[in-house]
Amino acid sequence: MNTNIAVSILVPIYNVEKYLTECLDSILNQTLDNIEIICINDGSTDSSLEILQEYSRKDNRIKIINKENSGYGASMNIGLDAASGEYIGIVEPDDFVKKTMFENLYNLAKNYDAEIVKSDFLQYTTSNKHTRKSGIISKKYADKPLNIFTYPDLLKMPPSIWSAIYKRKLITKNNIRFLETPGASYQDTSFAFITLSLAEKIVLTDKAFLYYRQDNENSSVNSKEKVFLVCGEYDKITDFLNKNPKIKKAVNTEKLIKQYSTYLWNLKRIDDKFKDSFMDVFADTFKKYFDAGEISEKFYKKHDKNLFNQLINDKELFKKSVEKIIEKENKKMQRRKLFSVRINPARRISIVLFGKQILEVGNA
Numbered sequence: 001m002n003t004n005i006a007v008s009i010l011v012p013i014y015n016v017e018k019y020l021t022e023c024l025d026s027i028l029n030q031t032l033d034n035i036e037i038i039c040i041n042d043g044s045t046d047s048s049l050e051i052l053q054e055y056s057r058k059d060n061r062i063k064i065i066n067k068e069n070s071g072y073g074a075s076m077n078i079g080l081d082a083a084s085g086e087y088i089g090i091v092e093p094d095d096f097v098k099k100t101m102f103e104n105l106y107n108l109a110k111n112y113d114a115e116i117v118k119s120d121f122l123q124y125t126t127s128n129k130h131t132r133k134s135g136i137i138s139k140k141y142a143d144k145p146l147n148i149f150t151y152p153d154l155l156k157m158p159p160s161i162w163s164a165i166y167k168r169k170l171i172t173k174n175n176i177r178f179l180e181t182p183g184a185s186y187q188d189t190s191f192a193f194i195t196l197s198l199a200e201k202i203v204l205t206d207k208a209f210l211y212y213r214q215d216n217e218n219s220s221v222n223s224k225e226k227v228f229l230v231c232g233e234y235d236k237i238t239d240f241l242n243k244n245p246k247i248k249k250a251v252n253t254e255k256l257i258k259q260y261s262t263y264l265w266n267l268k269r270i271d272d273k274f275k276d277s278f279m280d281v282f283a284d285t286f287k288k289y290f291d292a293g294e295i296s297e298k299f300y301k302k303h304d305k306n307l308f309n310q311l312i313n314d315k316e317l318f319k320k321s322v323e324k325i326i327e328k329e330n331k332k333m334q335r336r337k338l339f340s341v342r343i344n345p346a347r348r349i350s351i352v353l354f355g356k357q358i359l360e361v362g363n364a
Contacts, residue, residue, distance in 0.1 A: 006034045007102050007165060008085035012075040013052070014042040016093040019213065020051050026096035028059055032103035037062045040079050043069030048093075073178035073187040080171060080178075087165040094213045095124075095162065101209035105165045108203050112145050115199040118157070118164040124211040136160070137206045145201040148251050154202060155254045159192035163210050166195055174198050179236060185226045189233035189262075193255070194240050197247050227274045230266055231281055234259050256289060257302045268326050279315055287312040 009027055013020065027037055039062060041049050049066060056062040065078055080088065087109060089102055105117045123132045136157050148154055170176070176194055178187050196202065237255060241248035263282045270278060289295055290312055300308070310318035 004034050005036050005085040006032060006106050007036075007087045007089050008079075008083035008168070009035055009037050009089045009091055009102070010076065010079035010083065011037060011039045011091050011093055012042060012072055012079065013039055013044060013048050013093045014069070014072075014075075015044045015046045015048060017044075017046040017048050017051060019094040019096075020048055022096045023091060023093045024051075024055050024062075026099070027091060028055075028061070029099045030097075030102050031100050032106055035061060035102060036083075036085060038065065038079050038082050039063065040065045040067065040075040042067060042071070042075045071180060071182045071187075073180040076178040076187070076191075077180065083168060085168060088168050088171065089165045090162045091210070092162050092212075096211050098209045098211075102165070104205070104207065104209065108143075108205060109165060109167070112201055112203045114145060114201040114203040115167040115170045116164055116195060116202045117205065118160075118202065119205045119210070120208040121160060121163040121210045121212050122208045123214050125214050127215060131211065133208050134158075134212070137204045139206050142204050142206045145203060147200055147202055148197050148247070152251050152254050154196050155193060155251055156258060159188040160212075161188045161192050162212075163208075167199075170195060170199060179232055181229050181232055186230045186233050189230065190236040190240070193237050197240070197244070197251065227266070227270050227278055228281065230262055231285070234262075234285075252294060253296050253298050256294060256299055260286065260299075260303055260308075264322075267322060268329075275319070279311075279319065283311050283315055283318070 011023065011027070016023075024037075027035075037059075039052050039056075041052060041064060049064075052062070052064050056064055063082070065082060067075070067078065076090075087106060089105070091097060101119075105119060108114065108117045118137070120137045121134050123134055124130070141151065146154060174194075176191065176198075178191050181187060237259075241252060241255065263278075263285075267275060267278055267282060286295075286308070295308070307318065307321055310321055
């Protein structure tokens, strides 16, 4: 093992020739020198591999792993196995980062002896180069050691595993792996949950370093394979909690709240031809939780009790209620396109008029 490497940066790659150069340039320009960049090419059919080879000839910090297409999870596991750094970072190839990202995160990790350091990130639109801070992290919880026992709301944050670094020993000691399911959807869900649950010290920073591209036309595909991937992720999380009763006692309600939200969101967005089969899985899963006495009053404070009862007792009525919710949300979205005022958790205010943002103030 090369102990001189502070951060191993994993870049899982599949057909991203359009964005790959910008991504690699941003990583190579890091102010933290002692990094390695492990690029896992998942059988790309465009010029991604040629771009990687060109860059590796210029900078020996780039290591290429070329393999047949097998999906994001398999690529990430190969990257984890190849990493030799003290910490591991992840950058998606259609995103790019500020040059100080890994120096800042690594310094925070060393200052607090943290196993995970997680930052805010910037939502980036390619068409107009518009940047907006996501605001997922409040200053109130920044720059101090936390864990799920002192702050269970850590698990409510988006997975966004690419805006963090992870101590490699945390991953190897606990044999944390990605599910090797097809494609590239939801596979960060269980990884994020399990790493956050096992870390004794987690440090957040409200600074944002990574530009998360919002309008990559190839980033989302609706298929039967992808519809149920999220279920596999939560099955893995459930199995993990059942094997770790102390953690389950501390965070099971937060997990159920988030799982229900995620399943409901997925149900509303998937193609109509998959809705009934997904709803069956949704209902059966939460009926088991209900029968086991795991649904608490705290859960009902976040989710409508009547709608939940419809889900587990009358799926047809639940389906009609969800259709009404979708219709109501669509109308609300149309109104928002005309005029809206939005305040994110970091207290950043955005005003939109006739579909265009006319003012944004608050933390940059």
